Amino acid sequence: MAIHKKNERLISLAQRGRVIFLALAVTCIVTCSLSSWAQSNDAIPYPAGYRQWTHVKSTIIGPKSPAYEKIGGIQHIYANEKGMEGYRTGRFPEGSILVYDFLKTEDDAYSEGRTNEGARRFTSVMVKDSKRYAATGGWGFEEFRGDSQTDRMIGAEAPTKCYACHTSQKDRDYVFSAFRK
Amino acid sequence: MAIHKKNERLISLAQRGRVIFLALAVTCIVTCSLSSWAQSNDAIPYPAGYRQWTHVKSTIIGPKSPAYEKIGGIQHIYANEKGMEGYRTGRFPEGSILVYDFLKTEDDAYSEGRTNEGARRFTSVMVKDSKRYAATGGWGFEEFRGDSQTDRMIGAEAPTKCYACHTSQKDRDYVFSAFRK
Numbered sequence: 081m082a083i084h085k086k087n088e089r090l091i092s093l094a095q096r097g098r099v100i101f102l103a104l105a106v107t108c109i110v111t112c113s114l115s116s117w118a119q120s121n122d123a124i125p126y127p128a129g130y131r132q133w134t135h136v137k138s139t140i141i142g143p144k145s146p147a148y149e150k151i152g153g154i155q156h157i158y159a160n161e162k163g164m165e166g167y168r169t170g171r172f173p174e175g176s177i178l179v180y181d182f183l184k185t186e187d188d189a190y191s192e193g194r195t196n197e198g199a200r201r202f203t204s205v206m207v208k209d210s211k212r213y214a215a216t217g218g219w220g221f222e223e224f225r226g227d228s229q230t231d232r233m234i235g236a237e238a239p240t241k242c243y244a245c246h247t248s249q250k251d252r253d254y255v256f257s258a259f260r261k
Numbered sequence: 262m263a264i265h266k267k268n269e270r271l272i273s274l275a276q277r278g279r280v281i282f283l284a285l286a287v288t289c290i291v292t293c294s295l296s297s298w299a300q301s302n303d304a305i306p307y308p309a310g311y312r313q314w315t316h317v318k319s320t321i322i323g324p325k326s327p328a329y330e331k332i333g334g335i336q337h338i339y340a341n342e343k344g345m346e347g348y349r350t351g352r353f354p355e356g357s358i359l360v361y362d363f364l365k366t367e368d369d370a371y372s373e374g375r376t377n378e379g380a381r382r383f384t385s386v387m388v389k390d391s392k393r394y395a396a397t398g399g400w401g402f403e404e405f406r407g408d409s410q411t412d413r414m415i416g417a418e419a420p421t422k423c424y425a426c427h428t429s430q431k432d433r434d435y436v437f438s439a440f441r442k
Contacts, residue, residue, distance in 0.1 A: 138335060139375060139376065140335065142375070156319070164313075192325050194321070194326055195322075197320075
């Protein structure tokens with residue numbers, strides 16, 4: 081009888097352990113799936129092929145700028161075809177992608193007063209998806225470090241690091257730039 | 262008889278005059294046609310739509326450059342699809358067009374140290390047509406003043422104003438620039 085009770089208790093413990101293990105496993109799988117789901121849906125994709133898109137305009141940040149240390153150099157903006165439609169019409173359609181490419185500059189070694197493009201600091205991206213990025217004006221924001229297509233510098237900080245400033249351009253669909261002919 | 266002779270002479274003079282007039286007229290028509298032919302065949306066409314072509318690279322010419330007065334500012338190079346094939350392979354196919362766009366720059370009125378693109382100085386063009394421009398390495402050279410699509414600054418002076426310098430790049434199919442990734 082005592083042995084029987086002991087066995088029952090052991091079986092009971094084993095069953096409880098199995099239940100807990102299963103519960104943990106399910107929790108883990110669900111969590112991981114949700115995590116992948118969030119990653120695949122929210123992460124801004126690298127704007128592959130943007131160097132063949134239309135060159136919108138360029139700017140230069142010189143040594144006198146307080147932002148020189150961080151972004152000094154030459155900057156180019158590129159847009160895909162939908163982005164160009166946005167510049168023309170004032171409303172950027174779903175799928176518009178704007179790229180702001182930040183490069184360092186280097187003095188030319190042979191030609192006095194001539195400056196060349198240097199290493200890439202980072203590539204800043206805006207993607208229009210009104211549903212997915214409803215919280216930030218319909219735009220997703222991201223920055224890719226250096227030449228990396230995976231090293232994301234913004235992630236969940238888009239609302240404070242990007243959108244907070246772009247809200248000033250709400251009347252222009254949150255876009256600062258204009259196409260320079 | 263005298264009257265007859267006089268009439269004969271008058272008719273002869275009239276005929277000679279008509280022949281001379283016809284000869285002059287034909288000469289004029291042929292000359293004008295050759296002139297139009299030369300114009301339509303040799304004049305480098307304005308590179309319509311180049312602002313939508315691929316942006317190859319950019320340079321800056323600052324106040325320390327001896328060429329600042331003439332070309333100071335920011336310069337962008339663009340290439341059509343055949344031109345891009347040339348950058349990839351090292352040999353530019355027939356129909357390649359490269360555009361070197363010279364813009365002035367302006368200090369930003371609100372942001373210290375920031376420089377913006379200004380007015381267009383001129384748009385420099387290279388067109389690959391080995392037969393037509395055989396005398397200048399197979400490339401036709403032209404520059405369009407300001408935003409004009411018809412005010413040509415080079416014309417017949419391409420051999421001295423453009424090609425003379427580009428010959429140094431014969432091994433690179435006479436092209437100085439390279440695509441910046």
